[in-house]
Amino acid sequence: MVSAQVKIINPQGMHMRPAQLFVTKMSAFPCDVTIVFKGTAINAKSIMHLMAACMKQGSEIEVQCNGEQEEAALAAAVELIESGLGDC
Amino acid sequence: MTLQGIGASDGIGLGKVLPVRPASLDYSAVVSGGPETERSRLTAAIQRFTETTTAMAESLRADVGEKESEILTGQVVMLSDPFMQSQMTDCIDGGQCAEAAVDQVCSSFMAMFAGVDDEMMRQRATDIGDIRSRMLSILLGREATDLSRLPENTVLVVHDLTPSMTVGMDRQHVAAIVTEVGGRTSHSAILARAMEVPAVLSVANVVDTLAEGQDIIVDGTAGVVLTEFDETTRQQYEAKRAEYLHQRELLNVYRDRPTVDADGNHYGLYANIGSAAEAQAAADAGAEGIGLFRTEFLFMDRTAAPTEEEQYEAYAAVAKTMAGKEVIIRTLDVGGDKAVDYLEMEPEENPFLGHRAIRYCLDRADLFRVQLRALLRAGAVGKNIKIMLPLVTSVEEIRKAKALLEECKTELQAEGKAFDAEISVGIMIETPAAAWIADLLALECDFFSIGTNDLTQYTMAVDRGNAKVAGLYDTLHPAVLRSIRSVIAAAKAAKIPVGMCGEAAADPRLTPLLLTWGLDEFSVSASSVLATRAQIHRWHRNDAEIVTEHAMDCATAAAVAERLSQ
Secondary structure: OEEEEEEOOOOOOOOHHHHHHHHHHHHOOOOEEEEEEOOEEEEOOOHHHHHHOOOOOOOEEEEEEEOOOHHHHHHHHHHHHHOOOOOO | OEEEOEEEEOOEEEEEEEEEOOOOOOOOOOOOOOHHHHHHHHHHHHHHHHHHHHHHHHHHHHHOOHHHHHHHHHHHHHHOOHHHHHHHHHHHHOOOOHHHHHHHHHHHHHHHHHOOOOHHHHHHHHHHHHHHHHHHHHHOOOOOOOOOOOOOOEEEEEOOOOHHHHOOOOHHHEEEEEEOOOOOOOHHHHHHHHHOOOEEEOOOOHHHHOOOOOEEEEEOOOOEEEOOOOHHHHHHHHHHHHHHHHHHHHHHOOOOOOOEOOOOOEOEEEEEEOOOOHHHHHHHOOOOOEEEEEOHHHHOOOOOOOOHHHHHHHHHHHHHHOOOOOEEEEOOOOEOOEOOHHHOOOOOOOHHHOOOHHHHHHHOHHHHHHHHHHHHHHHHHHOOEEEEEOOOOOHHHHHHHHHHHHHHHHHHHHHOOOOOOOOEEEEEEOOHHHHHOHHHHHOOOOEEEEOHHHHHHHHHOOOOOOOOOHHHOOOOOHHHHHHHHHHHHHHHHHOOOEEEOOHHHHOOOOHHHHHHHOOOEEEEEHHHHHHHHHHHHHOOHHHHHHHHHHHHHOOOHHHHHHHHHO
16 A cells, blocks of 8 residues: 645635546546545545545645555546646 | 515516425335346436436526536536445345435435535535435436426416426416525526516415415516405406516617617616626626626625635636626625624624725735635636725725735736736725715726715715615715716716616616716616616707706705606
């Protein structure tokens, strides 16, 4: 398993459109993708779980990838979040 | 019997009641046909949901707007969540029917969203509730009442009119709409006005109290529903309806005409709106721009201020709808009669003379900046947004607001975000102080808009809500008319545009005066656009000047009124 700490920077936080984009990109990887936020593990391929977690601008999260292509998945996740999830 | 409600869409409708009840979603009689069968029922239902919802979203995008349609496309995205679906199949594998699986999983997500501390996220619970009912009705084969083929003169009686109901509705045959909930700015009201169907909202329990096929009269202008009436009354309403339609027909001629007086001089005719959704209705009504977008409605009925992003979306949506036409957006005007809970404004002895509008915003730079940033960014969309500051009484207020605006521009520049660096900043003239120093204020801003409602109240020093003195409130009072005249003159001298966004702009008695003085732009409610254009068409400049001279010679409001009514 690989993991990285990132901060949500886009103003909307993990709302519908950013969450939709994140799920679409992550679903392309075969590995499991989990976000740990406030001590809770969230399935990052589920838009419902992502939205319900209420991650906002400034929230510090940990992305964990486990399985096939985990390195590539993590790199993609970090880049996506740090570039503002298409919302800047 | 007469039922009182809220008149939300003008006109009169006579017809037979069609109560639209949501289909029963009781699935207690359904027995699981085994995991295989239930799984394929679920898959088929999801597919049907996706198809119908996508089709509804497309139709809504064309008919109503992008925002309304996004609610529906969002629901498709949510239901497509593979983990939500796998929870449903888990229930099915545990021996339950597809209906129970949908119900349980949706309910648990609704509970999850209802508990979060984010206003926008909590609204997702409503979406999931919608997904649940539509999925259940598909599974149970009880899809909503078909409104695509209705008998003539149908009065739809519903709990609430939703965007999905209006899709494919047989509008030609809808005489009127009556609902149990909603106000003038609710979704249902906007939809009814967009369809030009008379509507009365907020009539309690009406779906159960009215019988199917019963004859009723709906007066959307007065906000009443008549359930029992004699032949004479019916004939009176038939005549009123004919008269209303006749008037509307006459005015329709003006829909695509330019706003010119009888000599061919051009004027701007804009609309006042309170939400992004109303912009389309304003454009449809023939408005040439938005003269007043009241942003306080964005801040009301919620638990926290809207984020920069939410505000940006609302402003950008209006800018897009009105592409190529001016959109004047008034910054937050709260206080006085418009209190907002989470803003924690202290109760005041004299709220109308207190900490409100621009005064409040300048002291709450944290809030004000968010709005200014959103406006600047939305300005980049179509370069058609103008900022308007309410309740200005001094030059310093404009300077302070503009200094904040400059800081916001610097921030946005540093963040590399697109914004309109040249955005215009104007002010509302609605206090005697502003009227008296209009020449000085004109040097500091790009345009004026006269807010006659407050200008009248403050000039006359009268509380409209106090019945004992309300009679003193009169825009035709010589003091108010002189103020308006001198403000327009100050704007002309400084060569900046001047508009009017109060109710007086639509008052036909004032039209000749405003034309004479050279008002550049009239901003009225969407429903008054055509009538105002028709009024402006009537006047030759010479005649208007004579009438104005006579009116301004009068010593009392009553004398002015008498002159202008001739």
